[in-house]
Amino acid sequence: MDISMLRKQLVRFRFVLLITLFIFSVFLLCLDYSFLTTNTTRITYLVPAVRNNNPKQVEIEIDNTPSNFSTNFNEIICCNTTYNQNSSVTDEAKNVSTIHDEGNRRKYIINSPPPLIQVNVDKVFTKLAPKKLDPCLGQYIYVYDLPARFNKDLLKGCDTLMKWENMCPHLSNLGLGTKIVEKSNKKVLSKKNWYATNQFSLELIFHNTMKNYKCLTNDSSLASAIYVPYYAGLDVGKYLWGGFNISIRDESPKELMKWLSQQPQWRKMSGKDHFMVGGRISYDFRRRSDDIEDWGTKLMFLPEASNMSILLIESSGYENEFPIPYPTYFHPKKDDEIIKWQRKMRNKKRDYLFSFAGAPRPNSTSSIRNELIKQCESSKSCKLVGCYFGQNKKHCGDPVHVMDIFQNSVFCLQPPGDSFTRRSIFDSILAGCIPVFFHPQSAYKQYLWHLPKKGSSYSVFIPEIDVKRKKVMINKTLLNVSKSEVLAMREEIIRIIPRILYRYPNSRLETLEDAFDVAVKGILGRIEAMRRKITNSYHAKVVAV
Numbered sequence: 001m002d003i004s005m006l007r008k009q010l011v012r013f014r015f016v017l018l019i020t021l022f023i024f025s026v027f028l029l030c031l032d033y034s035f036l037t038t039n040t041t042r043i044t045y046l047v048p049a050v051r052n053n054n055p056k057q058v059e060i061e062i063d064n065t066p067s068n069f070s071t072n073f074n075e076i077i078c079c080n081t082t083y084n085q086n087s088s089v090t091d092e093a094k095n096v097s098t099i100h101d102e103g104n105r106r107k108y109i110i111n112s113p114p115p116l117i118q119v120n121v122d123k124v125f126t127k128l129a130p131k132k133l134d135p136c137l138g139q140y141i142y143v144y145d146l147p148a149r150f151n152k153d154l155l156k157g158c159d160t161l162m163k164w165e166n167m168c169p170h171l172s173n174l175g176l177g178t179k180i181v182e183k184s185n186k187k188v189l190s191k192k193n194w195y196a197t198n199q200f201s202l203e204l205i206f207h208n209t210m211k212n213y214k215c216l217t218n219d220s221s222l223a224s225a226i227y228v229p230y231y232a233g234l235d236v237g238k239y240l241w242g243g244f245n246i247s248i249r250d251e252s253p254k255e256l257m258k259w260l261s262q263q264p265q266w267r268k269m270s271g272k273d274h275f276m277v278g279g280r281i282s283y284d285f286r287r288r289s290d291d292i293e294d295w296g297t298k299l300m301f302l303p304e305a306s307n308m309s310i311l312l313i314e315s316s317g318y319e320n321e322f323p324i325p326y327p328t329y330f331h332p333k334k335d336d337e338i339i340k341w342q343r344k345m346r347n348k349k350r351d352y353l354f355s356f357a358g359a360p361r362p363n364s365t366s367s368i369r370n371e372l373i374k375q376c377e378s379s380k381s382c383k384l385v386g387c388y389f390g391q392n393k394k395h396c397g398d399p400v401h402v403m404d405i406f407q408n409s410v411f412c413l414q415p416p417g418d419s420f421t422r423r424s425i426f427d428s429i430l431a432g433c434i435p436v437f438f439h440p441q442s443a444y445k446q447y448l449w450h451l452p453k454k455g456s457s458y459s460v461f462i463p464e465i466d467v468k469r470k471k472v473m474i475n476k477t478l479l480n481v482s483k484s485e486v487l488a489m490r491e492e493i494i495r496i497i498p499r500i501l502y503r504y505p506n507s508r509l510e511t512l513e514d515a516f517d518v519a520v521k522g523i524l525g526r527i528e529a530m531r532r533k534i535t536n537s538y539h540a541k542v543v544a545v
C-alpha cells in the first residue's frame, strides 16, 4: 500500500469518525429533560353518592394512612431534574386505581401519584433565544377561537352554573368578582384592586389575562404552545350535583375533543403542544367509571386530553397535570402596588399566634378539622373564623374580615378539607401569615412552579397523624418556633407574594412575575420538553437505522 492510499484511508476514517461524533453529540444534547421518579403514597378518597343533593354531604374525605412524610418531608420535595429516559411514568399513571364498594360510598385507592414535572424553563429560553432575535421566539402562544358553547355561552348562562349559588356576580369584572369596598377605617386592604374573587373562577381570569399576553400569535405554525380556552370547571360545575347522567356530563368534553382533533393545529404534535386550564380540582375531571354514582366528568381520561396538558388548582398527580395557585383577592395593575403591599405585610404587628378560618367536618372521622377547631377554641392565642352554624358565618365569606385576621396572625392553619388543597393557603401567604400544613399534598407536592422548593423555608409542617392521635398541642408547637425562624419564614412568604397572585387581567407588570407569568413559563417549558422528546425518539430511530 503506498502512502497516498494510506492518506486517503486516513482521511476517510477521520470523516466517518467526525460524522459519528456529530450524531452522538446531537443525541446527547437532546437528552436533557424528563420526569422525576417518586416514592409511593397511598391516598384514599371516599365519595358519597352523587345523587344525594345535599351539597354539604358531597365531600371528598381524605383518609390518609400514616406515612413517613413527617420526618423527611424536606427530602421528598423535589426538584432536582434528573433525566431518566426509562421511566414508565405514563404506564404507571394509567394503573392508579382500584375501586371498592362500601355501601353507598365508593372508595378509590389511588396508588403512587406519578411525579409532577419540574422543567427548567430558563434553560430552555436561553438556548432558544440567542440575542438580537425576536424576543418572543419560543414564547408564542396561539389561542383557539372555540365555538361559543365551550366558553362564552357558559358565561351567558352564569345563573345556572351552580345549583345553589348564582355565579354571575363572581364572574363579573373579567372573572375577578365584585369589587371590594372597605367600609371601616381600619385600612385592612390597600387602596386599589381588591375583588371578592371566587375560588373557582381561574378559567376566566386566565383566559382574560391571556388575551393581553405579550407573545400572542395568529400564526399557529409559529406557536410554541396552543391554548384551548375551554371553561372546563364552570361546565362540569353544572352537573356535579343533581344526579345528572353521564352522557349529559360528558357531552361537551367529548364534543370539544372531537372539534380539536379535527383542527389542522392538532396534527402537528397530536395535541401535545395543547394546554387547558381547569378552575376546579383534578378529581372533578377524572371520573373512573361510567357508573352514574361516580363523581365528575371523564374529560381528562378522553384520549385527546391525555395528550394535552392541564393547569389546575389541585392535581392528583398525573403527569400532564400542573397545579397552579387558586386565585386570591388582590389583583394589582402595577409592580408598585405589590411592593407597597409587601412592605405593609412586613411591618404588620400580629396579635394572634395562630388562626384558622374554615368549617369542621362533623361527619368525617378522618378529618382533623374538628380537633383543630377544638384546640383553637381552647387557646387564648388562637383566632377562629368559623364557617359554620353557630358562628358568625357571614364573616368567613367576607374577604376584609379574613384578610384582617390573617394579617394579624403569625401562623395560619391549613388542614385538608374536601380535598388536600385550599384557597386559604394563598390568602394566608398574601397576608404574610405563615401557613401550617398537615399533609404534604396540600402544597409541597403540588405547587412546584410557584412555591419555594424547601417546604420548611416558608411553612411549618405538623403531621396529620399526630393531630389525630392528639400527640401535639398546636399552640405549644408553634410557640416553640424560634423568633429568627419566624422572621425568616415570613420574609420568604412575603417575597413570593407576587408569584401567587393573579394581576388584573388587562394589565402587565414590569419587573415582577405573577402567578400567570410563572404558569405560562412552566407550560412553555413543559411543551418544549415534550417536543424534544418526540424529536429525540426520531433521532434515536435514525441512529439505530
Ligand SMILES: *[C@@H]1O[C@H](CO)[C@@H](O)[C@H](O)[C@H]1NC(C)=O
Residues within 6 Å of the ligand: 056, 057, 362, 363
Ligand atoms: C352529618 O350527618 C347528619 C346525619 O346524617 C346530617 O343531618 C348532617 O347534615 C351532616 N352534616 C354535614 C355537615 O354534612
Ligand SMILES: *[C@@H]1O[C@H](CO)[C@@H](O)[C@H](O)[C@H]1NC(C)=O
Residues within 6 Å of the ligand: 067, 068
Ligand atoms: C416508615 O418508617 C418506618 C420506621 O422508620 C419504616 O419501617 C417504614 O418502612 C417506612 N415506610 C416507608 C413507606 O418509607
Ligand SMILES: *[C@@H]1O[C@H](CO)[C@@H](O)[C@H](O)[C@H]1NC(C)=O
Residues within 6 Å of the ligand: 079, 080
Ligand atoms: C441535586 O441533587 C444532588 C444530590 O441529590 C445535590 O448534590 C445537588 O446539589 C442538587 N442540585 C440542585 C440544583 O439542587
Ligand SMILES: *[C@@H]1O[C@H](CO)[C@@H](O)[C@H](O)[C@H]1NC(C)=O
Residues within 6 Å of the ligand: 084, 085, 086
Ligand atoms: C433502560 O433500561 C434498560 C434495562 O433496564 C437499560 O439496559 C438501559 O441502559 C436503560 N436506558 C437508559 C437510557 O437509561
Ligand SMILES: *[C@@H]1O[C@H](CO)[C@@H](O)[C@H](O)[C@H]1NC(C)=O
Residues within 6 Å of the ligand: 091, 092, 095
Ligand atoms: C396494575 O396494578 C395491579 C394491582 O396493583 C397489578 O396487579 C397490575 O400488574 C398493574 N398493571 C400494570 C400494567 O402495571
Ligand SMILES: *[C@@H]1O[C@H](CO)[C@@H](O)[C@H](O)[C@H]1NC(C)=O
Residues within 6 Å of the ligand: 216, 217, 218
Ligand atoms: C388575530 O386576529 C384577530 C382577528 O383578525 C385580530 O383581531 C387580532 O389582533 C390578531 N392577533 C394577533 C396577535 O395578531
Ligand SMILES: *[C@@H]1O[C@H](CO)[C@@H](O)[C@H](O)[C@H]1NC(C)=O
Residues within 6 Å of the ligand: 245, 247, 248
Ligand atoms: C340522560 O338524561 C337526558 C336528559 O335527562 C336524557 O335525554 C337521556 O336520554 C339520558 N341518557 C341516558 C343514557 O340515560
Ligand SMILES: *[C@@H]1O[C@H](CO)[C@@H](O)[C@H](O)[C@H]1NC(C)=O
Residues within 6 Å of the ligand: 261, 269, 270, 271, 303, 304, 307
Ligand atoms: C396522542 O399521541 C400519540 C403519540 O404520542 C398518538 O399516537 C395518538 O394518536 C394521540 N392521540 C390522539 C387522540 O390524538
Ligand SMILES: *[C@@H]1O[C@H](CO)[C@@H](O)[C@H](O)[C@H]1NC(C)=O
Residues within 6 Å of the ligand: 374, 375, 376, 378, 379, 380, 381, 473, 474, 475, 476
Ligand atoms: C394550649 O392548648 C391547649 C389545648 O390544645 C389548652 O388546653 C391550653 O390552655 C392552651 N394554652 C394556652 C396558653 O392558651
Ligand SMILES: *[C@@H]1O[C@H](CO)[C@@H](O)[C@H](O)[C@H]1NC(C)=O
Residues within 6 Å of the ligand: 476, 477, 480
Ligand atoms: C421544641 O423544639 C425543640 C428543638 O427545636 C424540640 O426538641 C422539642 O421537642 C420541641 N418541643 C415541642 C413541644 O414541640
